[in-house]
Amino acid sequence: MDREAYRRFELLRQASAQLHRLHPAHVVMTAQELEANFRRPLETWLPDEIRGELTGVLLALSNAPTRTCTELLLEFNAREQYEQTQQLIRRVRDICKAIPEGDALYRSFREFLVLNGKTTRHPLRVLFQPLDLSVEDLYRQPERHEVLAGKMYLCPSCHWPMTITQSHIACPSQWCEHAGSIFDLHRRQVINRLDGNSLKGQVVSDETLVLQDACWKFTLLPSSALALSE
Incomplete structure (x- = not known):
């Protein structure tokens, strides 16, 4: 077993143990069983107390995480992520209060995050x-x-890179x-499933960076942006 395979195996074992701690009545799964379940609908194997209202599989056929997977991860750590993000924003705000032209710098900082899911x-x-x-x-x-082929495709709504699977390209946000923000691949073009318009990809280089997941959730998404609007 190579180092990467061993790391994945250990993470699966830890996840299985954590699942058992959260729901002791649930049958303990081996690492292999848990990994296999990632391609089965959550409602068929994950306890409702943990799953909530989420449905669907965690991994697509291409092994890419699905929107369900992203939302489950974000919701599972939502409180911790929210507090960490808020703390960072407050720290920046306090620094800006203490320096010349800090108000303008703070506005530039917040505007940059909103407009640059990719930079x-x-x-x-x-x-x-x-x-x-x-x-x-x-x-x-x-x-x-x-x-995909050296390019990423930014969500027209929140400007964050969309998830690419074999069948479609869509924003992780429901x-x-x-x-x-859901697209199909057609003759090397990315076509919007609703209006038929094509979406141009953004070239990815070694310098390309994207906003971290928690910052995306609490800064760019319309349903969460107000939480950080102070």
């Missing part, structure tokens, strides 16, 4: 330096399931998907 390191370094932030505080490198 590169250079503008981040320029913006973040006076705010005592590192690039990694708010941004990360793109995941494999967010890139709100955005309902608003029309």
Whole structure:
């Protein structure tokens, strides 16, 4: 077993143990059984107390995480993520109160997050330096399931990279998907499933970064953005 396979195996074992702690009456699954269940509908194997109202599979045929997977992960850690994100925003706000022209800098910072679900390191370094932030505080490198043939496709609603599977391209947010951010691949074009318009991809380079998941959820999504509007 190579190092990556061993790491995945250990994560699956930990997930199985955590699932048992959350619901002791549930049958303990092996790492292999848990991984196999990721491709089965949640409602057939995950206890309702944990699943809530989420339905569907966690992994697509291409092994990319589905919207259900993203939402389950975000909701499972929602409180911790919310508090961490709020704390970071408050820290930036307090720094801006103590420096010259801080109000304008704070507005630029918030506007940048809203408008740049995808960016590169250079503008981040320029913006973040006076705010005592590192690039990694708010941004990360793109995941494999967010890139197709060297390009990523940003959600028209929230400007974050959409998830790419073998059958379609869609925003991980259910709100955005309902608003029309769901596309099909047709002859190397990405076509909106509702209005038939094509979407241009954004070239990905070694410098490309995207907003971290928690910051996306609590900053870009229309249903959550008001939480950080102070």
